[in-house]
Structure formats: structure tokens, C-alpha cells
Amino acid sequence: MATEGLVRAGLRAGDGAIDAFARRHRFHPLEALPWAAAIAAFGLFPSYLALGAQILATILFALSADLVLGYAGIVTLGHAAFFGTGAYTAGILAANGWGEPLSGLLAAAFVAALIGLASGFVVLRTTGLTLLMQTLVVATLLHEAANKASSITGGDDGLQGMEVWPIFGVFRFDLFGRTAYLYCLIVLFLCWWLARQIVHSPFGRSLTGIRENVLRMHAIGAPVMRRRLVIYTISAAFAGVAGALIAQTTQFVGLGVLGLERSGTVLIMLIIGGIGRLYGAFIGVPLYMIAQDRFSEVEPVYWYFWIGLLMVLVVVFARGGLLGLYDRLRR
């Protein structure tokens, strides 16, 4: 589908190609839907805003995973590494007397990007199962490091005593999560906009090319390794911001932020929504997290059964997730 677009664009060389790209880039009215829903939710469910803020931050995390997985085709089982790095960066800053949230976000993005760059430099040299293993091992290494450095991170007990200052010194994080919700929403919107720009840029198109046919991209002289590394780093930064958002809004960081389960569930949420289309995260994450919230009130363990069943069903019947299903039904 993506190569098809490239080919079509290539056939109608010149102006035609530019048109085709421009059309993809133009805003579609449906794209406003998630934002409208998010703002409506703010008014409609005032008692669920804390959960809402978590959902928004997790959407950002899934979005970052979508950049590497959906666009660059890098299958990773260790994306929590960057999420956790961001969460711990923001958390440690806030626990040690620097609670300014925005600079905390930037610091988290920076540190996560550094880790992404360093680990990407190593792991992206491999492919397939080995790559999967390498990403998993990187996340496990960080998990172990956070566990052992308990004087800084709190280890198994989690990081406590975070004090997050009001945003701009004005907007205090309140008990009902009103500030947290809007804060997450705005950050998510900015990051989404940035991701959208990246995906539709020539750089983003070349990533799709790498996903669809690496050999051909090598043959036309694209610097495959460098491009993959760049998107990996960007995605790591986004994941870091997502982690920092969760840390700042819940004022707590536990070892779970670096765990395999988190890497796994973000993939699941993304897949349920549909990968490689920026909006999968906006559908999969709320669906998963709201269902989880409801079900785990009844019986937390059996929740896993249903989510497992859902995953199996998605793989067997609905490849491409819900958005993919929607596309097929419309055709």
C-alpha cells in the first residue's frame, strides 16, 4: 500500500508526484476527531481525568513505537527502555529539587534520545530475531541497572518523594487531574504534529521504503543505517517524553516502567488500533486502557485472558488492527 503510493507517485513524475505527496500531507477532517473526543472527554468525565491523563501519555508512547515499528519496520520488544529512561529522568530531577515540569520533559527527551542513539548504534546492525533479542536485552539491562542503583532510583520500592512544581509557576497539578489531563493533551498534540511532519517528509517516505524493500533502498543509495538510527533516536525521545509525563502526573516511578510487560502491552495496544498510520495509537490505547480499568475492577487476573484472546483474534482475523478492518470494510 505504501510502495503502491511511491510507485504511483513515480509514474506521474514531476508535478504529479508532488501533488500526490501534497494530498497525503493535507489535513483530513477526520484527523480532528481524536482531539475533539479528547476535549469532549474533559468536559464529560470529570472524575476520570487522572485515568485520562494516563491514557494520553500512553498514546504518546504508542505513537513513538509506531514511528519505529509502523514506519521503519523495526520490530522491537524493548521500547520500554526509553519510556522508563524518560520517567526516571523526570522523576529523579523532581525528587532532587528540580520540579519544573517543562524542562523535566526536555531533559527526559534528551536522555532518552541519547540512550536511543547509543543503543540504536549497536542493535540496529542486526535484523529479525536477533534485533528483537537485542532490543529486549537493552531494556532488561536498563531494568537491572535501575534495580541495582537503588540509592538513586529507589530500586524495587520505586522512586518516592517527587515534587513537581506548577507549570509556568501558575497551573498547579490538582487532585482531580484537571491540569494533568490538559498538560498531557497539549504535549501529545505537539508531539503528534511533529510526528506527522516527520512521517510525511521525504525522510519519512524513505523510511517506508526501507520497511518495504531494504535491498532496493540500498540500491538507490539511501543511507539505510543512518535513517533507521535517526528515527530510532527520535522515537526514543518521544517515548522519553511519554514516560516523563506519566512520572510527573502520577508523581511516582516504579521499576515496571522498564519492564518487558510494558514493551509488550504498548505493542498490543498499537496493533489493536493498527500500525503505520499514526492513528492506531489513538484508538488502541483508549480501548485497551478503559477496558483494563473496567475489567480489573472485577477480576484483575482474568483480564489477561481476554486481552490475550483479543490479540490472537486480531492476528488471525484482523491483520492491520481495527483501522485496517475499517479500511477493508469500506472497500
Place this chain on the structure above:
Amino acid sequence: MVLYLVSVGLSVTMGLMGFVNLAHGVFAMLGGYIVTSLMARHGVPFAPALLCAALVTALGSVVIERLLYRPLYGGDELDQVLLTMGLIFMSLAAVTYVWGVMPQPMHPPRWLSGEVDLGFRSFPAFRSFLILCGAALVTALWLGLERTRVGVQIRAAVDNLRMAQSVGINTSRLFTLTFALGSGLAGLGGGLGADLLSINPSYALDNLIYFLIVVAVGGLGSIRGPFVAALLIGIADTGFKYLLPELGAFFIYALTMAILLWRPRGLFGRA
């Protein structure tokens, strides 16, 4: 050694068949539960319980393979990861439903609970038994794969699927068989190791990374590889935890990364 016992089965399904089978631990867990509950509740002796565990997991895996795994052969890795993750989650809940969240106790049979005196030192009998089992399994598998007709067919189908089909090998049945073998081995390994890797609902998730490391480091499609890797990882892990306890399990992950960078297909993997 327990790691090897479980991982060798994974090496068979994942390595020989090229399927990213994260759900392998599920079969091992099932084997463990069958052995512990048969022994504890029904008083079945150790050996028949083990046999039963291997058979039941092998049979169960045939059903799952036919229904779910089959359409994904040679398909997208991502789909395989998702499917098998889904199976892990389902097993987690199902096992909790049947056996509860408590770890299942395992009592080695009396003839294995003593110590073996080798003259210069004595060793716990059960662990020595595990080591013997592991060695016996390596030999049996290696002979089976290298010397028997089925072994030759499996290797042929792995090397060149279409060629194997065109010389009249029923590859579909062969893969089902191979998968059952791998899962049966997992069940056997889980049952044998129930004493050392405690059997609880999150078994498949907790030990996943160890199984994967052993297989990836050892090399896909090799019987000897995981054996060497399990020994290497086990010794390195114990050694470094002893020498530098503050670094904990850090070292084996770093070692794994280094080995995989040096040889992306594992120590004994085939190019």
C-alpha cells in the same frame, strides 16, 4: 541445565521452523503443572508423571499448531510475536483459574532426594539426575536429527521447503510433528525443572528472556548450540554473581549482547 532442558525444545520450534515462538514457556509451564499436580494430588510416581506431561503438552501443542500457528508460517515476525504473546496472557489467566496464584511445590521422589557421593565430593542427587537427563537428551536429539529418516526429512524441509515438498515429503505433517516434539520437550523440561524454576502463573513471562537468550546465543537450528549456551550462561551468571554481586544479572545481558553482535546468528547458528 534446566534452562537447557526447556530451551532445547524452543530451539526445535523456533530454530528449525523459523517461528518466533514466545509462547514456548507456556508449554513448559503446563508440563510443570501436570507433573506437580499429578504427584501431589494423585500420588503418581515421578517418571510416569513426566511422561504424561510430555505427552499431554505435545498433544495440546498439535491442536494449537493446527489452528493458530499454521497460517503464520513464513509470515510476518510481528504477527508471530503478537499471537504468541496473546497465548502467554491467556495461559496466565487460565492457569490462575485452575491452580491459583501460589507456586506449586515440587517434591523430588525419594530415590532422587539424597546425595551422590563421587568420592571427592558429593552432589545433590536430583541435580545430578537433571544433568544426566540433559546429556541424554542432547545425545538422543542429535542422533535423531542426524541419523534417522525423520531427522533427514526435517533438515531437508528446513533447508529448502519447496524442494522437500517436490520430492514427496509431507512437510505439513512433518512440521506438526516437529512442533509437537519441541513442545513435548518443553513440557518435559518444565516438569523436570519444577524444583528449580518454580511453577507459578507468570512462569512463561518471567523466564521468557532466559529461554530466548539461550536459543539466540546458542544459534537457531542447532541442537548443540543451546546446550553450550545454557552451560555458558549458567556458569557465567553464577560466576559473576559470586565475584561481583553488586552487578547481579547485569553481566549475562551484556554478554548476550556482545555475542549476538559478534555472531548475529548465534554461536552455532547456520548462515
